[in-house]
Amino acid sequence: MKKQSLARGLARIVALAALGLTAATQAAAATSPAATYTMPVYKSAGDVNAACDRMMSDLKSAQTALEELPGTSGTTLLQQLDAMYRSYEDTDGPMSLLTAVHPDKAIRDATEACDLRYQAFSASFQQSAKVLALLKQVQPADGIDRRFLKDTMDAFEDAGAALPEDKRHRAEELNNQISKLAQEFERRVREDKTQVAFTEAELKGVPPEAWKNAKRDGQGRYLLGMAYPVSGPVIERAVNPKTRERMWRAFQSRGGQDNLDTLSQLVALRHEYAGLFGFDSFANFAERRRMSGTEAEVEKFLGTVKGAVEQREKADIELLRGFKARETHRPLADTKIERWDVGYYTERVRRAKFSIDEEQFRQYFPSDASVKFVFRIATRLFNVDFVPVDEPLWHADARAFAVVDLATHQPIATFYVDLYPREDKFSHAAMWGFRNPSTAVGRLPAGGLVANLDRKGLTIDELKTLLHEFGHGLHQVLSHTRYASQGGTNVLLDFVEAPSQMLEDWVYDPKVLALFKEVCASCKPVPPALLARADKARHFAKGIVFSRQHLYASYDLAMYGREPQDPLKLWSRMEGATPLGHVEGSMLPASFGHLASGYPAGYYGYLWSLVIAEDLRTAFEGKRLSAEVGKRYRDTVLANGGQVAPQELVREFLGRPTDSRAFFKSLNK
Numbered sequence: 001m002k003k004q005s006l007a008r009g010l011a012r013i014v015a016l017a018a019l020g021l022t023a024a025t026q027a028a029a030a031t032s033p034a035a036t037y038t039m040p041v042y043k044s045a046g047d048v049n050a051a052c053d054r055m056m057s058d059l060k061s062a063q064t065a066l067e068e069l070p071g072t073s074g075t076t077l078l079q080q081l082d083a084m085y086r087s088y089e090d091t092d093g094p095m096s097l098l099t100a101v102h103p104d105k106a107i108r109d110a111t112e113a114c115d116l117r118y119q120a121f122s123a124s125f126q127q128s129a130k131v132l133a134l135l136k137q138v139q140p141a142d143g144i145d146r147r148f149l150k151d152t153m154d155a156f157e158d159a160g161a162a163l164p165e166d167k168r169h170r171a172e173e174l175n176n177q178i179s180k181l182a183q184e185f186e187r188r189v190r191e192d193k194t195q196v197a198f199t200e201a202e203l204k205g206v207p208p209e210a211w212k213n214a215k216r217d218g219q220g221r222y223l224l225g226m227a228y229p230v231s232g233p234v235i236e237r238a239v240n241p242k243t244r245e246r247m248w249r250a251f252q253s254r255g256g257q258d259n260l261d262t263l264s265q266l267v268a269l270r271h272e273y274a275g276l277f278g279f280d281s282f283a284n285f286a287e288r289r290r291m292s293g294t295e296a297e298v299e300k301f302l303g304t305v306k307g308a309v310e311q312r313e314k315a316d317i318e319l320l321r322g323f324k325a326r327e328t329h330r331p332l333a334d335t336k337i338e339r340w341d342v343g344y345y346t347e348r349v350r351r352a353k354f355s356i357d358e359e360q361f362r363q364y365f366p367s368d369a370s371v372k373f374v375f376r377i378a379t380r381l382f383n384v385d386f387v388p389v390d391e392p393l394w395h396a397d398a399r400a401f402a403v404v405d406l407a408t409h410q411p412i413a414t415f416y417v418d419l420y421p422r423e424d425k426f427s428h429a430a431m432w433g434f435r436n437p438s439t440a441v442g443r444l445p446a447g448g449l450v451a452n453l454d455r456k457g458l459t460i461d462e463l464k465t466l467l468h469e470f471g472h473g474l475h476q477v478l479s480h481t482r483y484a485s486q487g488g489t490n491v492l493l494d495f496v497e498a499p500s501q502m503l504e505d506w507v508y509d510p511k512v513l514a515l516f517k518e519v520c521a522s523c524k525p526v527p528p529a530l531l532a533r534a535d536k537a538r539h540f541a542k543g544i545v546f547s548r549q550h551l552y553a554s555y556d557l558a559m560y561g562r563e564p565q566d567p568l569k570l571w572s573r574m575e576g577a578t579p580l581g582h583v584e585g586s587m588l589p590a591s592f593g594h595l596a597s598g599y600p601a602g603y604y605g606y607l608w609s610l611v612i613a614e615d616l617r618t619a620f621e622g623k624r625l626s627a628e629v630g631k632r633y634r635d636t637v638l639a640n641g642g643q644v645a646p647q648e649l650v651r652e653f654l655g656r657p658t659d660s661r662a663f664f665k666s667l668n669k
């Protein structure tokens with residue numbers, strides 16, 4: 001999913017929900033405006049290939065024209081580079097989304113092949129010493145040009161444009177291998193066909209909606225796959241520990257040994273890549289282009305988080321252990337919390353302590369109404385509406401919306417949603433910011449939100465995940481940047497999760513949830529007492545959740561550190577050192593897409609961005625639907641995408657430099 005964009009070596013972001021944090025323990029207007037953008041419809045792989053051929057030929061002509069520009073061309077060079085980026089986005093942008101969601105394997109394969117062709121072009125083009133020399137002569141007109149120029153030069157340098165010839169060739173080879181391996185990794189997770197067979201008795205405790213319509217095997221057992229709405233409830237709700245264990249083990253094995261081998265190769269190749277530039281670790285190579293700056297700075301940050309959550313995790317586990325001992329009528333000393341017990345007993349204790357059952361919320365948050373609800377939040381905060389548009393799309397579940405600015409009644413973006421699980425579809429939750437705006441040429445943005453929700457309704461945790469991805473969506477559709485290369489979520493990787501995580505908090509505010517009534521007349525309001533209990537319960541087991549996030553971040557950092565490490569050995573050692581230990585045979589890294597593509601040496605960005613998100617929330621304290629604060633936030637943080645440094649955007653919005661007080665205060669709640 002990590003795409004080398006033409007103009008920069010940074011990710012063209014595919015921003016995922018944090019693994020395990022938001023999925024937690026596993027878990028209109030009257031008139032229809034013209035859409036500002038229409039998704040291409042491909043009927044066959046041949047269609048995809050033809051579109052790809054056109055893109056490649058356009059890019060090659062653009063490259064030739066660009067290399068002939070005189071050194072005195074001023075910022076024309078920047079405009080030309082952005083035009084190339086846009087032409088890449090026009091074709092490969094929607095294809096990147098289709099790779100994740102298209103039901104036809106031939107089309108998915110063709111879109112992947114097209115992306116590899118583009119990546120190969122980009123790896124070679126960004127090594128152009130000629131273009132780099134031209135870039136060095138550009139006199140930027142203002143801060144926005146200056147930042148775009150610097151980002152572009154960084155991307156050329158990171159692609160190897162300034163390396164001696166032999167290293168330059170190797171860099172190009174490595175980039176191509178990395179793109180290919182990252183695709184293979186993602187494909188194996190997406191197309192994983194693992195099923196586990198259970199008898200009805202074994203599924204005791206699991207809501208029947210999760211399994212009753214599943215196919216059965218010859219012995220009448222239900223065959224359950226890995227999709228969140230199926231595997232999640234089995235792991236969290238099955239009374240029989242063997243049932244939980246079998247599903248947990250299957251879920252932890254997605255991707256398999258092949259993906260462990262692929263990840264291992266990715267780690268080695270990225271290490272070698274950083275070495276070409278004189279860096280002793282890929283983490284240092286990557287971090288220097290992010291807010292953190294260095295691997296050491298990330299380590300320091302993770303150290304402060306660890307201190308704050310370590311004791312709390314132990315206390316949480318003790319609580320679960322005590323509960324399990326009482327429930328199983330065994331002495332405490334003989335009772336151990338297994339990995340597949342965590343979700344189950346967290347849920348049990350939460351129910352006992354706070355009278356909260358996550359399942360209770362589904363009746364209040366029907367899936368379609370939940371989407372209208374998050375749109376309504378945007379209407380209140382940012383004065384925009386999401387109006388359904390009739391457009392042929394890749395699947396009957398997918399929907400298109402025109403984003404209309406209510407101040408001008410003009411469409412400003414297009415937004416797609418594809419919410420329910422199906423075979424071969426991307427299995428997590430993410431937003432594809434596949435088309436970026438450019439005020440210089442009047443181009444409007446588009447994004448696509450992909451999730452795997454339960455059709456019958458959402459839990460409050462799932463509503464939080466939806467809002468998280470919608471936060472990325474807003475960052476995309478409300479951005480208003482000069483260059484497409486710096487639009488939307490094309491921001492520093494350790495900032496990109498701030499706008500999304502900020503919004504997660506909104507689901508506990510009764511004034512916000514009251515918006516359900518506005519979008520769904522038949523929706524029953526969440527009883528205030530239930531919501532108040534949920535608000536208290538959310539702090540429960542925080543030690544476990546944050547320790548897990550901390551472990552993922554530390555693992556990612558160590559794997560991409562000075563000594564390239566075998567992914568599974570390192571994981572079993574690091575997970576083995578935690579209070580719950582490592583389960584022999586489990587292989588979480590085999591499905592950990594963030595590490596393969598998109599977020600290598602960048603998983604810490606979730607916690608890093610959360611510090612900023614908590615600080616941003618302080619401006620909305622007690623007024624989470626304020627149009628006045630919303631406008632300020634939209635105009636400063638969201639509109640500017642990546643064209644201004646994140647520290648500056650946040651300072652302008654908050655009226656002071658950002659700090660970590662709100663984060664640690666919230667962590668200690």
Ligand SMILES: [Zn+2]
Pocket residue numbers: 015016017018468469472497500
């Ligand atoms: Zn995210």
